[in-house]
Amino acid sequence: MELFRKARLAKSRLDKLVDKDPFWLLDRYLILAGARFTPRNRWQRIGWLLYQFVTYSNLTIALVCFISAVIFEEDSVKVIRTFLIFVTMSLSLYKQHWLLQNRAGIGRLRNLLETHEFCSGDVDFDESARKRFKRTSRMLIITISWIITLQQILSWIPSDTQGIIFEIPSWIAWCWGERVSLVIQVWYLSICVTIWCFKLYGCTVTAVTLMVGYEAEQRMLAHKFGQIQYDLQELRQNYWDCELARKQYWERLGTLVRVSFNQQQLLLRHLKDLQSLVQTLFVSIYYIALFLYGSDLFIVMNHPSVAMYIIVAGTAIISSLECFSLCYLVDSLRDVFESISRHMFYLCARLPYSEDHHNDYLDMRVTLQIIAMCSRNAVTFGCAGVSEISIAVFTDMLNTCFSVFTFLRKMV
Numbered sequence: 001m002e003l004f005r006k007a008r009l010a011k012s013r014l015d016k017l018v019d020k021d022p023f024w025l026l027d028r029y030l031i032l033a034g035a036r037f038t039p040r041n042r043w044q045r046i047g048w049l050l051y052q053f054v055t056y057s058n059l060t061i062a063l064v065c066f067i068s069a070v071i072f073e074e075d076s077v078k079v080i081r082t083f084l085i086f087v088t089m090s091l092s093l094y095k096q097h098w099l100l101q102n103r104a105g106i107g108r109l110r111n112l113l114e115t116h117e118f119c120s121g122d123v124d125f126d127e128s129a130r131k132r133f134k135r136t137s138r139m140l141i142i143t144i145s146w147i148i149t150l151q152q153i154l155s156w157i158p159s160d161t162q163g164i165i166f167e168i169p170s171w172i173a174w175c176w177g178e179r180v181s182l183v184i185q186v187w188y189l190s191i192c193v194t195i196w197c198f199k200l201y202g203c204t205v206t207a208v209t210l211m212v213g214y215e216a217e218q219r220m221l222a223h224k225f226g227q228i229q230y231d232l233q234e235l236r237q238n239y240w241d242c243e244l245a246r247k248q249y250w251e252r253l254g255t256l257v258r259v260s261f262n263q264q265q266l267l268l269r270h271l272k273d274l275q276s277l278v279q280t281l282f283v284s285i286y287y288i289a290l291f292l293y294g295s296d297l298f299i300v301m302n303h304p305s306v307a308m309y310i311i312v313a314g315t316a317i318i319s320s321l322e323c324f325s326l327c328y329l330v331d332s333l334r335d336v337f338e339s340i341s342r343h344m345f346y347l348c349a350r351l352p353y354s355e356d357h358h359n360d361y362l363d364m365r366v367t368l369q370i371i372a373m374c375s376r377n378a379v380t381f382g383c384a385g386v387s388e389i390s391i392a393v394f395t396d397m398l399n400t401c402f403s404v405f406t407f408l409r410k411m412v
Helices: 002-018 022-032 042-072 076-101 103-115 125-157 160-165 169-174 179-190 193-231 233-237 244-300 306-349 353-377 390-409
Strands: none
Touching: 022 103, 022 125, 022 193, 042 076, 042 179, 042 193, 076 103, 076 193, 076 244, 103 193, 103 244, 125 193, 125 306, 125 390, 169 179, 193 233, 193 244, 193 306, 233 244, 244 353, 306 353, 306 390
16 A cells, blocks of 8 residues: 555656646756756755866866777777767757857747747647647656666666766776776766766757747637638628729738738747757767767677667667657758648638739739748758758668768777
């Protein structure tokens, strides 16, 4: 009964965590990643300074291990392994820096998603879209946090893999003794995985959360564009009956299009902030992954063990999710904007024509065509060497990673 009660209590706490606001969870995630935290009291300042000390001492140890491997070791696998660890830590710091550089744009996007400025006129649709955004964002943050926690626990388990990954150069023991070397190794693996993995994926988690929220807002706007034809259905049926119906039709259509277009313009301004964050982030993910994936597979082939398989598999899963999620969301955004374009062309094709409203007909036709063309070409996410981020790019990256692995396999 006691175990049953504890299980119910644990489930209740998990349910409360899952029901939390996604931005509340994102803030806690970024605190663990060490991104821009303002201590409020003495103990928080001490904890923050200790966190920074552990972070940069781990980076220094990784650098020393890599330099030692290059100078003293003939084992090319060890050189590659230490280099990967140092590059991963450096990449984590770069991503964190880029996250801080874009904090103004992130703040604007977050304010847009929290204030719920837009509505499509369909309350049920809007509520469903926002619930989907919150549910997806929460599950993403919780899942990645659990995977990182599992990797950290596995790194604490004494094994040959632990000695391989967190090995300290032997000259430290010769110079300062075995005890000092052991202390440095324990310090190195204490919370190394937690710190650097949270840093490594913090920028991507933020970008994905904002993209999912932005897509929800854009989907509501697309639904609003699609509702225009239904809002005008009665007036369109009575269009040929009298002059008053025709006048009301064009006035009502102009008002609906103008309001929706103004909302679209505001969302497009926020899209620039999202593009600035995602495009540079994808550069680091795409090109570093080309080398990291093949190298990780090569290391596993040379040091096969269950723990090594789990650690590398966990890293590969999160990295693949990181790249795939950005590609998938860019494609999803493109589809939403394309749906707006289809709504506008369809509405344009159904415009009624009459001599007494010739100018209204031409003006509205041009307006709808402009909105359709702008919507079709609005989503342009690209980076150096990648003209358009998409699922096809992710597939090509996996193929290239396998080629890198094959190359390393033959060369080393």
